[in-house]
Amino acid sequence: MRILRAAGYRVMPWKNGGGTTTEIAVSPHSAGLDDFDWRISMARVETSGPFSSFAGIDRTLAVLEGEGIVLEIAGRSASRLTAASAPLSFPGDVPTGATLIGGPITDLNVMTRRSRMTHTVERLSLSDEMRVEHSVGTTLVLSVDGSVKVFADGVSNLGPLDALILDRDSPELRLQPEGQGHLFVVRLLDLAANG
Incomplete structure (x- = not known):
């Protein structure tokens, strides 16, 4: 991560x-x-x-x-x-x-x-704790507004417009909002490695 x-x-x-x-x-x-x-x-x-x-x-x-x-x-x-x-x-x-x-x-x-990659983008409203698992490729989580606590091998914080990147070896994340907020989850898949 x-x-x-x-x-x-x-x-x-x-x-x-x-x-x-x-x-x-x-x-x-x-x-x-x-x-x-x-x-x-x-x-x-x-x-x-x-x-x-x-x-x-x-x-x-x-x-x-x-x-x-x-x-x-x-x-x-x-x-x-x-x-x-x-x-x-x-x-x-x-x-x-x-x-x-x-x-x-x-x-x-x-x-x-x-020719090399594909992606998905999801907008989520974050009011309660949620979990984000790594995918086969790369996952990026963007905090839009508010502050989010990240639990994975310790505790970190994401502020507004901060992001985190997960790869195949990243642990599952727990995200806990400090107030109401929104985030985007972007999943990126390498076609050659996973096709």
Whole structure:
């Protein structure tokens, strides 16, 4: 298990130059936009406009903060995303544009290289203790708001936007919220190793 603190995330420009993204984690470590296997990041979206195109990439988007956005994917509209919506998955290499519903948002963006990886993203409300088991691949847990105690070979704390990464050898986690909070569980599967 590895804990990632929000204060240590890397901030970098969008591929299309229209803003900045905060990279939570990437594999391989220090990979760039053209050679990652998977990448998890957050972006502050200040204006409506087109998304960057990522050839061979599958994406999942979720709203962390703000009123939300309406996505137009491959010429089809009506995908409305808010902070209460389930995460939305779509190909990163089809034309995609976003219209803000009512001001800027912060989103969570999970991307995997289609030929090598697959992923799932789940939004959970955390009011009682829960358990998270490691999966066959890599699991990342992102605390959105509030503080969460983590019990696994000792006790740690996750603050807002802190994350932890579990691999195959990680023990089962117990997560205990300190108040009401939300978190995301991202599971990443290497197709070659598990196919």
